[in-house]
Amino acid sequence: MHKTREFHRQSIDDPDTFWRREAQRIHWETPFEQVLDYSNPPFARWFVGGRTNLCYNAIDRWLDTQADQPALIWVSTEVEQEIVYTRAELSREVNAAAAILKSLGVSRGDRVLIYLPMIPQAAFFMLASARIGAIHSVVFGGFAAHNLAQRIDGAQPKVVISTDAGSRGGKAIAYKPLLDQAMKQSKCAPEHVVIVDRGLIPYQAVAGRDLDYAQLRTRYLDVAVPVEWMESNDPSYVLYTSGTTGNPKGVQRDTGGYAVALCTSMDYIFGGKPGDVYFSASDIGWVVGHSYVIYGPLLNGQASVMYEGLPTRPDAAILWKIIEQYRVKALFCAPTAIRVLKKHDPALLTRHDLSCLDRIYLAGEPLDELTGRWISEALGKPVIDNYWQTETGWPILSAQPGVEEIELRFGSPSTPAYGFDVRVIDEVTGLDSGPNQKGVVAIQPPLPPGALSTIWDDDARFVHTYFESFPGRMLYSTFDWGLVDEDGYWYILGRTDDVINVAGHRLGTREIEESVNIHPAVAESAVVGVSDSTKGQVAMAFAVLRHPDDLLEAGASERLANEIKTIIEQRNGAVARPAQISFVNSLPKTRSGKVLRRAIVALCEGRDPGDLTTIEDPSALDQIRATL
Ligand code: ATP
Ligand code: MG
Secondary structure, rough: OOOHHHHHHHHHHHHHHHHHHHHHOOOEEEEOOEEEEEEEEEEEEEEEEEEOOOOHHHOOOHHHHHHOOOEEEEEOOOOEEEEEEEEHHHHHHHHHHHHHHHHHHOOOOOOEEEEOOOOOHHHHHHHHHOOOOOOEEEEEOOOOOOHHHHHOOOOOOOOEEEEEEEEEOOOOEEOOOHHHHHHHHOOOOOOEEEEEEEOOOOOOOOOOOOOHHHHHHHHHHOOOOOOOOEEOOOOEEEEEEEOOOOOOOEEEEHHHHHHHHHHHHHHHOOOOOOEEEEEEEOOOHHHHHHHHHHHHHOOOOEEEEEEEEEOOOOOHHHHHHHHHHHEEEEEEOHHHHHHHOOOOOHHHOOOOOOOOOOEEEEOOOOOOOHHHHHHHHOOOOOOEEEEEEOOOOOOOOOOOOOOOOOOOOOOOOOOEEOOOOOOEEEEOOOOEOOOOEEEEEOOOOOOOOOOOOEOOHHHHHHHHHHOOOOOOOOOOOEEEEEEOOOOOOEEEEEEEEHEEEOOOOOEOOHHHHHHHHHHHOOOEEEEEEEEEOOOEEEEEEEEEEOOOHHHOOOOOOHHHHHHHHHHHHHHOOOHHHHOOOEEOOOOEEEEEOEEOOHHHHHHHHHOOOOOOEOOOOOHHHHHHHOOO
16 A cells, blocks of 8 residues: 555645646646635635636547547436437537526526436536536435425525436336425525426426426527636535435535546546546436536546436346446446345346456445455456545545555455545544544545535534534544554444444444344344433344345244344444344435435434435335334
């Protein structure tokens, strides 16, 4: 890890030289005067005075060399359609979308709210907003009217872009009726809504308000819209965190710092070069969709695969089929997508020629050692666990094969990425923890380029939420719990909210989950801490078996539970022994694949599970309830 460490050290010791050099990766219409202005901590302003544009860097800059090469590859197994847009074709669509926005009065600094599924128009309007200096706010399609109304009031958009419906597992998911409801509930509903009519469900257009995208497109196709040059620190978008903790925060991103950081990450972390094909199977409603479906690959001159569909439909080999067909070099997805595959025929993993694929990147929630090993061995590909947050915009911890090929260790997202001065901090003393000592993962500010500039419309909340957790020190808290081993490998042990305190011993839920998952019959698990009158808290475990039929045998459930308890006692000690181990068919998860631990805890403690608008399958909670 020598080279990685040295590279990281340079970025921290001399950020000025480091980022001045890296900033040359993008086009600056006007050069910046200062690399970093940190005169008002914790607010960091990168590349001050420089003027640039995300859309120009993603599209126009590559038109000389790559006009006829694929830029956006759209695959939908939902509506059985595939469209490859070359950079020139993408440019044409984005210009048309920009002209549509301008015709509706959108200008620099205005907000555009995008409520769309994984269709190319989502990319067009994100890039079009960037082109004219408008700020986009993409709202995840799975949200209910109430969340959407909140986001509308938060952004106060000039225009909303939406559609009749999305599709999931072949079934239409209505968007338009929810939008209509949300527009009624919101205090600042905009004058115009552009509807991309997919013909999936019938709908009623609101006269005077709703405009048809196809008609507008025809009118504005081949209109060239000039690029609006933005100061590096002008906001490019607002995006809410996933809401796993029930407390979404509107992350505000800048322009120049984000472009530079993403370009570096495409190279150093994802090993991508211009012309390479990159595939991130994430929804544009989440940060991975922003950074690694749209901006990262395109800014780096790569082609991006945008996928509308499930990882298991028409069968569990669909990801591999897409990779083979489009010669994908790097795949990015959530661990949950891989865990789902464990329940399917392993022969599907080798049905396609994956010689084009270099590596698989997994992020968004803990990647247990076994799942990581299983997929890596089955495909014969390195698996890179990378750890980050909506707030940071790009990985905080990750192996960086573009810097150096290091030994990967399952269960660890390796080591800090350049630019992030990450520490493990003792919550009580506020001091740095030593090797193998657990604590809160924190970042010494200034945060690097690409990380959030503030919380939308609330600077005070930004400072208060993230920088006031530790006594006597202004550090950014990730609210995750972790440790670094003696070799410098990092481990994330769960969220600080999920840390269990059993009779004075502090345990990360992740540590116990790893042990549960070691049992060969287990596909995945969730461990939560539940209040207990004598011990303070006790652990409760919920496991999903690979083959649910295993439970049919008499006494099977008790035997399995005992075997799992033994593993936990051996690895985590007797205090970690769960009060109850239950078997369920599925875990309650957000649409982005994160286990809703807060909802499980609430049920276990007999409370209301709270806001469940992002839950994937509500019946998973009924099963949990039934085991109690
Ligand atoms: P909210 O902040 O709204 O409650 P959220 O934290 O789930 O939601 P995201 O920003 O999407 O919102 O997720 C970031 C979090 O996901 C991290 O703080 C961490 O808890 C978890 N995470 C992401 N990647 C990894 C990883 N590789 N290993 C372990 N945990 C991860
Ligand atoms: Mg969070």
